[in-house]
Amino acid sequence: MSGEDRENAAIWLRAPSRTGWLWAGIWLVYLLVPLGDNFNGKYAAWQQIVGIVGFWVFCYVYSRLTMQSRAGWDCNYERRTADRRLLLYLAGLAALALVLPILCTPAWIALWIYVSSACGSVLPLDGERHWAPLGALTATGVMVIEGVSLRVGPGTWGWMVLPGFFSCVAVMGVRRMRGLIGELHQAREDVKHLATNEERLRLARDLHDLAGHSMATITLKAELARRLLPADHAAAEKQIADIEHVSRQALADIREAVSGYRRATLAVETASARAALEAAQISFEVDSALLRGSGSLSPDAEAALAWCLREAVTNVVRHSGASWCRARLIEARIDGEATVTLEVTDDGRAVPAAGVLADVTQDGVTESGSGATPWGNGLTGLRERLAPFAATLTAQPVRPHGFRVCATLPVP
Structure with a gap:
């Protein structure tokens, strides 16, 4: 996910809701009861004036605090440290709640x-101390102490104790829910970008395998x-016709790869490998079991092995x-598990270094000495193709000279 995308997502998550004022203000309707009592004869x-002014100031500060704290719930609902501005708002609310009952009703x-x-809106939820519920308990305790000190009857403040504490618990629950929804939106964005990157990787891998093999064959032909052109026009024309056929097939394969529909088979890749090797004047020996195996494996497993055959033959040719x-x-x-192994061997220039063979598997390079075989783009692509099958890819020189590529897949 790019930096610009993350910034846009953060702006979207922090955007104030159009219903923010409604959420903040709807609960203030219960203050009409003490406001009406404030006009008692x-x-x-001056007490009535102080009560009216304090009421409007409290409503404004509470609404601002609620809206601004809600704007950050989606991105950081736990909040290890509280915003200083929100703490000032909270301190102002506590001061008004402490002073107004003393000066007025x-x-x-x-x-x-x-x-x-x-x-519950402002104080941190994460950390060793649960500051939000502690703040709620403190506010409820101060309310009881102040009510007793002002000789307010238990019937008046008693019904406020449970709503006082559980209002904080309810806000904490909404806060966590909003935070989890924000994380879900963020996760969906991440999944979308991961899917895009995976498709780009698939396309790059397919184009590398397709174009590399086809271009090598066309170049050789x-x-x-x-x-042959000066000496044997007929043979030269045959090679040119083969070039036309290979280029048309490569174009069709690339179109299928871009569309995501291409699925290689061992039979097709064996025929393609024979044509490429013959053009390079390399004899090709094919085990009859390889042709019989085409169609007997699962389509995905056979496609992975077919891509291995294509890449290995391309490396032999080039x-x-x-x-x-x-x-x-x-x-x-x-180990009691049925497996199928595709082995491609040649007698090329690769020579073991001091008798050391390097075994390259999914997990990296495992050496029995020094001189590991480096990964190229082709082998890296094969490793990625084989990864979903818990397969093993081995690429190593053989004695006295030559190279072997083996791909081993477990099969049902």
């Missing part, structure tokens, strides 16, 4: 319920046609300088 005019102790709810190449399909049981 037994209170002085004691019914204003209901403000502590909203302070407790604000603790073109060189052969150039040499790099080995070999005079012969042999391909075999071996069925065996390893």
